Amino acid sequence: MRADREGMLTPRRIAYLKFLYERIEPVSNAEIAARFSVDPSTSSKTIRMLVEAGLVDHAPYQRIRLSDQGRRCAEFLLRRHRVLALAFSRLGVDPTVACEQASRCEAQIPREVVNAICAAMGHPTTSVCGRITRDRVCCSSEER
Ligand SMILES: [Zn+2]
Ligand SMILES: [Zn+2]
Numbered sequence: 023m024r025a026d027r028e029g030m031l032t033p034r035r036i037a038y039l040k041f042l043y044e045r046i047e048p049v050s051n052a053e054i055a056a057r058f059s060v061d062p063s064t065s066s067k068t069i070r071m072l073v074e075a076g077l078v079d080h081a082p083y084q085r086i087r088l089s090d091q092g093r094r095c096a097e098f099l100l101r102r103h104r105v106l107a108l109a110f111s112r113l114g115v116d117p118t119v120a121c122e123q124a125s126r127c128e129a130q131i132p133r134e135v136v137n138a139i140c141a142a143m144g145h146p147t148t149s150v151c152g153r154i155t156r157d158r159v160c161c162s163s164e165e166r
Contacts, residue, residue, distance in 0.1 A: 030075070033129050034058075036099050038068055039077060039088065043096035048085030097155055102136045103128050104149035109139050117150035134161075 031039070041057060051069060055062040069086055072078040077092035088096060103124050110120035118120065137160035140146070145161040147154050156162070 031095075031129060032101075033074060033125070034068060037125075038065075038072060039092060040099055040103070040162045042078065042086065042088050043093065043100065048087040050085055052087065080131045092117055098133065099128075100152070101155045101157065102131060102133075104144075104152055104154045105140050105146075106131065107138050107151055108146055108149040108154070109143060111150045112143065133157075 037058065038054065041054070051062055051066050052068065052100055055065040058065060069080055072092070073080050075108060077089055077095055078086060079089050079092075082085045103121075106128050107117075107120045107124040110123055111117045115123065139158050140154075140157065145154070145156070
């Protein structure tokens with residue numbers, strides 16, 4: 023179920039979730055539209071789809087925030103992005119390019135593959151563009 027939800031996320035929806043997660047404070051639709059350089063009607067459509075998926079809370083006339091489920095999802099999305107970006111950079115790709123290219127392909131990569139790459143790199147905690155959160159299943163063996 024959870025894997026399906028991640029699977030249906032387009033690169034645009036992933037970018038919105040990551041933005042909402044990193045902003046911490048709830049944001050307005052106008053701020054989201056400005057951040058992604060789109061018309062407010064476009065961003066509001068994307069937000070509506072994320073609300074329907076249960077990932078975002080948006081009551082009328084209120085600011086937009088992640089739901090608990092959306093927060094957990096965004097944590098995975100950032101972890102996936104940063105694991106992939108680090109893997110590319112360790113293979114010799116320039117860190118800035120590694121970050122950009124991870125953003126372009128990450129939507130297609132399932133959790134098992136992210137965890138396999140994480141394990142192969144020795145469960146790193148820092149990537150080229152931020153902290154890598156631990157996955158309870160993947161990274162817990164390190165603590166034992
Ligand atoms: Zn990055
Ligand atoms: Zn790991």
